[in-house]
Amino acid sequence: MHHRLIDFLFPKQCAACRTPGSGLCERCAPSAAALVERRLPTLDVVALGEYSGAYRSAVYALKDGRRDVAEALGSRLASMVRADDILVPVPTTASRKRMRGFDGVDLMSCVAGIDAGAVTLAVLKCVGKETQRGRSRVERLAAHGRFLCPSDLVDGCTVTLVDDVCTTGATLEDCAAVLRAAGARVTKAFVVAIANGKA
Numbered sequence: 001m002h003h004r005l006i007d008f009l010f011p012k013q014c015a016a017c018r019t020p021g022s023g024l025c026e027r028c029a030p031s032a033a034a035l036v037e038r039r040l041p042t043l044d045v046v047a048l049g050e051y052s053g054a055y056r057s058a059v060y061a062l063k064d065g066r067r068d069v070a071e072a073l074g075s076r077l078a079s080m081v082r083a084d085d086i087l088v089p090v091p092t093t094a095s096r097k098r099m100r101g102f103d104g105v106d107l108m109s110c111v112a113g114i115d116a117g118a119v120t121l122a123v124l125k126c127v128g129k130e131t132q133r134g135r136s137r138v139e140r141l142a143a144h145g146r147f148l149c150p151s152d153l154v155d156g157c158t159v160t161l162v163d164d165v166c167t168t169g170a171t172l173e174d175c176a177a178v179l180r181a182a183g184a185r186v187t188k189a190f191v192v193a194i195a196n197g198k199a
C-alpha cells in the first residue's frame with residue numbers, strides 16, 4: 001500500500017502511548033540516563049532500556065516495520081555510537097522481511113550510523129531452511145547457527161552488533177561467532193531493549 005494512503009488510514013501515533021505524532025514521543029523515548037548493560041559470555045551489551053511497560057509497544061512497532069519508530073530509536077542509539085564504529089545489524093528472517101518490505105533493525109542501524117558519522121555494514125544473512133540446500137561446503141562451514149557472513153568486508157575490522165531485543169543473548173553470540181570467523185573483532189552490542197531472561 002502507498003505510504004501516504006497508510007498514513008491517511010492509520011494516522012501516526014507514538015508507538016508506546018498513542019499520543020498523535022510520529023515514532024516515540026518525548027515522554028516515551030528512553031532517556032540517556034536509563035541505559036541498561038548486560039555482560040554476555042563474549043559481549044558487552046548496552047540497551048536503551050528494559051523490555052517492559054509501555055516501551056515494549058515501541059519494540060513491537062519496530063518489529064512490525066514502522067519506519068518512524070525505527071528512525072526514532074535509531075536517533076536514540078546514535079548517542080552510544082562513536083564515529084569510528086562499524087555497525088552490523090542482526091538480520092531479520094527473510095520471510096518477515098518479505099512481509100514487511102524492509103528490515104527495521106537495518107534501518108535503525110543506518111539512522112544511528114548516519115547520525116553518529118559511523119558506517120553500517122549489513123553483512124550478516126539469515127540461513128533459512130530453504131537456502132541450506134545448494135550451498136557449498138565452505139558456505140556451510142562458515143554458518144554458525146542461523147547466521148552466515150558471506151562477505152569478507154569485516155576481515156580485520158572491529159565491529160559492533162545492533163539488534164532489537166536481547167533476551168538470552170544467544171542470537172547476539174551466534175552473530176558474533178560468525179563475524180569472528182569472518183575475521184572481525186566483536187566485543188560490543190547495542191540493542192533497543194534488554195528483556196530479563198525469564199520473559
Ligand SMILES: [Zn+2]
Pocket residue numbers: 014015016017018019024025026027028029
Ligand atoms: Zn508516547
